[in-house]
Amino acid sequence: MTTAPAFPPLVEAYLADLERALAGSEPRERAETLAAVREHATESLALHGSDDAGARRVLDELGPVDSIAAASTPMAPAPAAASPAPALRTPAADVWLLVLSIASLALFVVPLVAAAAVAWAIVRLRAGAGNRGLQKLALGVGAVSFVGALALYVSHLLAG
Numbered sequence: 001m002t003t004a005p006a007f008p009p010l011v012e013a014y015l016a017d018l019e020r021a022l023a024g025s026e027p028r029e030r031a032e033t034l035a036a037v038r039e040h041a042t043e044s045l046a047l048h049g050s051d052d053a054g055a056r057r058v059l060d061e062l063g064p065v066d067s068i069a070a071a072s073t074p075m076a077p078a079p080a081a082a083s084p085a086p087a088l089r090t091p092a093a094d095v096w097l098l099v100l101s102i103a104s105l106a107l108f109v110v111p112l113v114a115a116a117a118v119a120w121a122i123v124r125l126r127a128g129a130g131n132r133g134l135q136k137l138a139l140g141v142g143a144v145s146f147v148g149a150l151a152l153y154v155s156h157l158l159a160g
Helices: 009-021 027-048 052-062 065-070 092-106 111-127 132-159
Strands: none
Touching (some): 009 052, 092 111, 092 132
């Protein structure tokens, strides 16, 4: 079993100050920082001696406690109380767009309604506002209606 080496009083006071300064840091980082500083102090004291002069030299090498504490990552704040998610609302414009595209199916003999639905759907999609699912559905329904109306018109022309 290994025990922590006894440090001179100056180094012990420094380590206590450092531990208090790191109180708001992430626990794992706090433990790693304290272990690294203790290891450095142990090695430096072994090299320079454990008298007051050696202890001062260790503290000079380490620098101010505030500098070490400032470099640490602050502890993550506690999660805020969960607020209810805002209710998702479908803009009325997208609902009317879908109604227009469905109406273009019923009025497929008038391709102007389908063309208007397709154009409006494209404008809404490019604007990036509203319910993209409804906009894409309206674009698809309007396009099918428009293509159907054009096919009917072309077949009528070819039939003569």
